[in-house]
Amino acid sequence: MVNQLLEKLYEPVRLKNSTNFKNLLAAGKLSNSMNKLIISPSPHVHSGDSVWKNMRDVLIALVPAYLAGLYFFGLGALIISFTAMLSCVVFEYLIQRYLIKGSTSITDGSALLTGLLLSFNLPSNLPVWIVIIGSLIAIGVAKMSFGGLGNNPFNPALVGRVFLLISFPAQMTSWPKPIPFNPAYLDAVTAATPLAILKGQFSEIPSTLNLFLGNMGGSMGEVSALALLIGFVYLLIRKTISWHIPISILLTVFIFTGILHLVNPELFSVSPLFHLLTGGLMLGAIFMATDYVTSPMNPRGMLIFGFGIGIITVVIRVFGSYPEGVSFAILIMNAFTPLINTLVKPKRFGEAKKA
Amino acid sequence: MNTIIFSILTLLVISGISSVILFFISRKFQVFEDQNIQEIESVLPAANCGGCGYPSCHGFALACVNAENLENLVCTVGGQPTMKKVAHILGKDSNIIHPTVAVIRCGGNCYLRPLINQYDGVGSCVIAHNLYGGETGCAWGCLGLGDCEVSCKFDALHINPETRLPEIDEEKCTSCNACVIACPKLIIELRNKGLKSRRIFVNCVNKDKDEEIQSSCNVACIGCGKCMEECAFDAISMANNLAYIDSNKCTLCRKCVAVCPTHAILEINFPTKRVKE
């Protein structure tokens, strides 16, 4: 009798705390013969969407760009991407297990995504130990110290990248030359990026077609605009992201550089298209700036956010001393995200007809 | 050498100017406050619990200074000693405080009040209360989701995971009223602490009729009125099928406890009378 009572007593507690209700049910521990109905507030159905599914979609969208990176940079790209992904996941696990002492969330795929995005932003001839440091900064400093997924104010992969850029400027700015299926890793022949050429390094600027396909020097995942755009289309179809941020960034950059080009073609010699296709702009606009956690939460805010990134990028590229400014632009606008969220509200129902 | 001298001099000048500015600003914006307020605040417990009805200890001190007498001003945390000190500072008569303590008026633990469904929403009593009557057949009793536990600032209230009822640590409870407000079922009551902190109260708030209670809970007050007949001091009143013991009239004679057919009247901190057979 007492046993029965005890069982009845713990059943609901167990149900509530159990991580896998299904397993318990399958194991027959929650037989329905006890006939206790579940009561919860509406809605009683769920879309079935999950954090992992969103992360998975982004990972799938990155596949074309990843293949392009492998094609152009060969072995090096493979090594740094695996190092970054593995170390990000391991660091996340270790921090959650031993520092925070909570349940781990590595299964949601966010650490994997951070790792892959970090490697996309790195030159593929970077030594492994630098990649691991970058991962530690990305996961440990930029993500977990704020409370894990959902609480980080800055994009972890970009924080990792910028940290490396400032700490190891020499290694971070010597990009390998794109050679199909290059078997060389650390000793790869280096080449200047088109943006660096623009800043005064003596070399020939590649043709627009090569820029579009990705046949140029640069970080591992950023080179091929075509592959990144394929990923963008996939994300739009899956409704993982909305069009607002990428389009507003690209448009702003295009228009702003276009104006500069028209005003003074001699000083600002390259066409706006060049700016769109070079550097990390595509990667940044499509995959880094649209990071859920660090971007504004309504369409109006997203447009402002994208506009800000576009302006800052162009200012750094054209007037600054760094050849590339997308990472800085995104991080700066990340800092403005809470402010944008507070000031800019979505369009409310019934608002339009009031005026 | 020159550099060092110059930097030291510059810093000295800057700090001098700053201190002068600070001095004038602090004079200009100084708020003159009754000395007593600070003194009273220093004897208050600084818990800022709001049990006195004022948002902070400072607010309470202000109210004490402005009040004619201290009749309605009670620091529940500090109790009599604190109020004596306050009265001494202000030179007013100290009021007599009956120390109170929170009691949980529900005895329906999982053994005695069987669960009939499983709640699967947010673990908050107010939300469950908004939704429906609760996991048991009794729509009046404790939901066991612990809003009171969250509201308690003194770590005096905890949900017992076995019975799923809150338990109050009398030593820590300051009767600040926070849990009373937090409970959507109005189960918690502040009662006089009583002699040697002995208390007798009706451990139920169920207003249902007898026949409905039978199926839902074994320790509910069924409103039979036996305790009322037994009480020689007119301390027990009956309303809506529910008995209530007035703690001011109760003499702790314990006669009502014995006659209650459902053991719904609880005695606390009495020496054990006899071993139950």
Next chain:
Amino acid sequence: MKTFKMGGIHPKEYKFSAGIQIQTASIPQQAIIPLGHYLGGPSLPVVQKGDKVKVGQMIGQASGFVSANVHASVSGVVNRIDVHLDASGYKVPSVFIDVHGDEWLETIDKSAEIKRECTLSSAEIIKRISDYGIVGLGGATFPTHVKLLPPPGKKATILIVNGVECEPYLTCDHQLMIEKGEEILVGVTILMKAIDVKRAIVGIENNKKDAISLMQKLAKTFVGIEILPLQVQYPQGGEKQLIDAAIGRQVPTGTLPIEVGAVVQNVATLFAVYEAVQKNKPLFERIVTITGKSLKNHGNFLARLGTPLANIVEQAGGVPEDTGKIVAGGPMMGRALSSLEVTVAKGTSGVLLIPALEAARKNMQNCIRCTKCVVACPMGLEPFLLMSQSERSMWTEMENERVMDCIECGCCSFACPSNRPLLDHIRYGKSIVGKIIRTRQAKK
């Protein structure tokens, strides 16, 4: 194809009971008719223990303007007036009637013949509707006569009829349109006369093609009634969303639909109006969909008010073994029941039996700020923000964020990839803010 412009989701439909003919549910041994309403004041009983009642006799009188009469759904003797569990999860005063035979009031016209002509005046129609206890049968049970009497200075210009049935699983309105289409359209003309409008739009979602074509055929014989197919999207059945979809106007925040000149009524309500006005029949029965993934005989049942849900579910094949949750109403806005003792009330549009595997909620994770709740919200609110404000008791801020606009449709909780119980918190916050606003207004 038209639809509302903001937010919305498209849950899987699972309309198992579509196209299944309406069956008449058996009359129970004892009917327990609740006197409370979800919205508005409770009704006051006008019968006593031992009274004999006939079907259609008034047993509960409206306690105010926003309240409705209640009528006996069975004939027999009043056993007692006591509290009984209803879909709200609490016990409410109810009238228990022991059933003897099935004797109807003589005034009720039981013939199946369709009467199209209505000779009553506008005021008489509204009085009839009010007397016969007709409420919104879409689920909110708002008394119909209140909607038909606009506040002074406002005039309705259009009647919008809700045949949308956007909730998954439910098919009671769909089946009613197929079987009683003409009666519904007569009801539309009666209401058009009552509120003096020349135009009516019947909005039907495009997943009910048979109903659309049938109603379009029937509508040709009536003046001023237009059938409007709508794109399938939840919550299109919401009053404000339907107005937006049908006439492209958004009801300003904090106001009623009459502000844009629209009156919205459900098709089931219109059928009840038809029966009340043309057949002298008070509202004492309604269509209830009984469905669920593992149920054997899905069906649409014509059930008397006060029939225990267990009786009807029994007729539909009984509660399946694996049932983990029973919901009165649709899966998006319905209420979970703790027992099938609950009886059919005016707002019971369906009973949904959810298998245990799908019944429990999944574990909540951190908010990843993905904006899916903002995108899904049909009112343009920010559910993630409202939830955290509610958790922190920031009532003033919630009011500024327009929490009172929330229609509790559940799109946010449905869409959240982190399984966060957004609506639970928002609903609680809304109730608190509502109380604060009411006290403030009372002070003025």
